[in-house]
Structures are given as C-alpha cells and as structure tokens.
Amino acid sequence: MADSVVKKEQQQVATLDFSMVEADSGLGNKEVDQDTLSIPFLKTNLSKQILEANRGAVSGDMYNTVTGEIYDREKGVLVLPCVFQRRFIQWSPLGDEQSAPIAIYSTKEECPATERSKEDNKEYLTDGSGHYIEDTHQHYCLIIKTDDNGKPTGATDAVMIAMKSTSLKASRKWNSIISTRRKQKADGSMFIPPRFLYTYKLGTYMESGRKGDYFVWDMKLDEELSDLNLYNEAKAFAMSVEQNNVDVKYEQETTANDTPPSNEARKADPTVKAKAEVVKDELPF
Numbered sequence: 349m350a351d352s353v354v355k356k357e358q359q360q361v362a363t364l365d366f367s368m369v370e371a372d373s374g375l376g377n378k379e380v381d382q383d384t385l386s387i388p389f390l391k392t393n394l395s396k397q398i399l400e401a402n403r404g405a406v407s408g409d410m411y412n413t414v415t416g417e418i419y420d421r422e423k424g425v426l427v428l429p430c431v432f433q434r435r436f437i438q439w440s441p442l443g444d445e446q447s448a449p450i451a452i453y454s455t456k457e458e459c460p461a462t463e464r465s466k467e468d469n470k471e472y473l474t475d476g477s478g479h480y481i482e483d484t485h486q487h488y489c490l491i492i493k494t495d496d497n498g499k500p501t502g503a504t505d506a507v508m509i510a511m512k513s514t515s516l517k518a519s520r521k522w523n524s525i526i527s528t529r530r531k532q533k534a535d536g537s538m539f540i541p542p543r544f545l546y547t548y549k550l551g552t553y554m555e556s557g558r559k560g561d562y563f564v565w566d567m568k569l570d571e572e573l574s575d576l577n578l579y580n581e582a583k584a585f586a587m588s589v590e591q592n593n594v595d596v597k598y599e600q601e602t603t604a605n606d607t608p609p610s611n612e613a614r615k616a617d618p619t620v621k622a623k624a625e626v627v628k629d630e631l632p633f
Contacts, residue, residue: 386597388414390491390507392421392552392563408552408563412491412507421563424551426500426570427507428578430544430586431488432523437598441478447599450479469513485511485519486596488589490582492547504578506585508596509550511565514557518565522548525569544582545573 391411399405402418410419419425436453438460453459459481462471470480486508493503511519529546530538547570552563573579588594 386414387488387594388412388505388507390419390425390489390509390550392565408554410550410552412505415505417505421552424549424568426492426494426498426547427489427550428492428504428544428547428573428582429487429489429522429526430582431589432526432543433486433488433589435484435486436481437484438473438479438481441480449598452598453481456483482512483516485516485523487511487519487522488585488594490544490578490585492578500575500578502577504581506594509565514555514562515564518567522565522567525567542583542586544579544586547571547573 389412391413392408394405394407394409394411398411398418399407402416405411405418406421408421410421410425411417412419434454436456436459437449438451438453440450461474462481463474464471470482473479473481487510488506488508491505491507493501493505495501525548526543526546527540529541531541531545532538549568549570551566551568553566554561555564556562573582585594
C-alpha cells in the first residue's frame with residue numbers, strides 16, 4: 349500500500365515547461381542595474397589563499413575574481429576581446445587600507461607630476477604622499493565557456509584584464525595582432541574589422557628578469573567568429589563599455605584577503621601578519 353502511494357506521488361510531479369521560463373524572463377531582476385553589478389577581473393599570479401583554496405591550481409593559472417573559476421595556464425582560456433582602454437591609475441602605497449584607486453586618468457597629460465623610482469621602477473608622485481601611478485592596459489573581453497572537448501557551450505562571462513608593468517609588452521603584442529587584421533569589402537577595398545571578430549586563446553608563461561621569475565600573458569589567434577548571437581553579445585558589451593555603462597570595481601584586484609595589513613595595524617599589534625601576498629601582474633611568483 350505504501351509503495352503504491354509513493355509511486356502515485358512520483359507520477360504527480362510535473363515537469364517544468366520552458367515556455368514558462370521564457371514568459372518570466374527577467375522576473376526578480378527589476379532593480380538590478382550597473383550600480384549593483386561588478387565586472388570581474390581575470391587575474392594571473394594568484395595569492396597563497398587562492399592557491400590553497402583551489403587544490404590543483406598552480407602559480408600562473410588564471411582566476412575570475414567574481415565566479416572564482418580557475419583556468420589552467422597551459423590549457424588556456426578562450427576569449428573574445430571587445431574593447432581596449434589605456435588608463436593611468438593612481439594608487440596609495442602597498443599596505444595602506446585604501447584598496448580602491450585614488451584617481452584614474454585617461455591620458456598621461458592629466459596625471460600629476462611623478463618621478464620614476466630606481467628601486468622598484470614605479471612612477472611615484474613628487475608630492476611625498478607615497479602614491480604611485482601605473483600605466484594600465486585594460487582589455488574588456490568575453491570568456492567563451494567550452495566543454496571538455498574545447499567546444500563552445502554558448503555561455504560567456506564578461507571580464508576585464510588589467511595588464512601593466514611587465515605585462516605591457518604582452519598587451520602591445522595583442523593590440524598589434526588585432527590591429528593588423530584586415531577584411532575585404534565587396535568592392536575589393538580593405539577595412540579594419542571590429543575588435544570582437546576574432547577569438548583568442550589566453551594563457552601565461554614564465555619569464556625571468558631583474559625582479560626574478562614571473563608569469564606574463566600569452567595570446568594566440570584562434571579563429572574568426574561565425575556565431576551571430578555571440579557577435580551581437582560582444583557588440584552590445586563593447587558599446588556598454590565605450591558608453592561608460594560598465595562599472596569596474598578596481599578593489600577586486602587587491603581584495604581584503606590579498607592585502608597586507610596597514611602600517612597602522614602593524615604598529616598597533618606587532619603580531620599581525622599579512623593574510624596573503626599582494627598579487628599583481630608584475631610581481632614575481
């Protein structure tokens with residue numbers, strides 16, 4: 349008797365009709381706007397905390413600061429570059445509690461006076477504040493999710509890759525590859541296609557320099573886009589970025605878990621230890 353009741357209850361479970369899902373599109377997200385969203389960073393040279401929390405991850409792997417996904421540096425990750433921006437970002441000294449930029453400038457001419465340090469090669473303000481400015485190449489991309497066989501699944505993640513210091517060389521290389529691509533019009537003349545017409549495989553490799561060994565970005569041209577939906581998605585994302593409708597939370601680059609305690613905290617409690625190493629693209633691993 350009990351078995352028949354269980355079977356009857358199981359038979360009464362209705363399956364979800366996908367047309368209902370389509371009809372409820374966007375429901376519950378009415379007040380979600382750019383102020384409540386945060387575009388992730390795709391970072392390399394991960395902190396000890398991230399490596400310890402993700403068994404199997406190694407130095408040089410890539411990390412999505414919002415989803416927490418790890419991408420193998422050798423297998424790489426498939427991306428579609430959408431927009432490039434160059435920004436000059438003013439930071440407070442490492443270890444200060446201020447994790448967000450002090451200021452962001454669009455051109456070098458807008459920046460306050462700086463002087464390059466012979467010790468760490470950073471551009472420090474001449475006002476004695478200890479603030480420094482980093483020339484930062486910002487690559488806004490769509491990560492194209494793939495299955496175990498490397499085939500696109502149709503899902504994407506919007507990310508921003510901040511390349512600076514030793515990674516500027518890789519950024520210039522990527523821009524050169526993209527800007528030299530040409531397509532032919534019907535009349536035979538050539539034109540520069542949009543940045544998001546070609547996919548690339550991103551990974552990292554190790555280089556040695558005066559700072560020691562460190563990982564830098566590597567990119568290889570993959571193929572020309574043929575998916576119309578993906579093209580339109582990339583175009584919409586590019587337009588949002590260029591219209592300043594995409595919010596970047598720069599503090600994601602150096603979160604509370606990645607930042608050493610401030611000088612004040614160390615003075616107040618000498619036993620305080622850094623929760624993690626400060627991780628930036630240009631630091632040795």
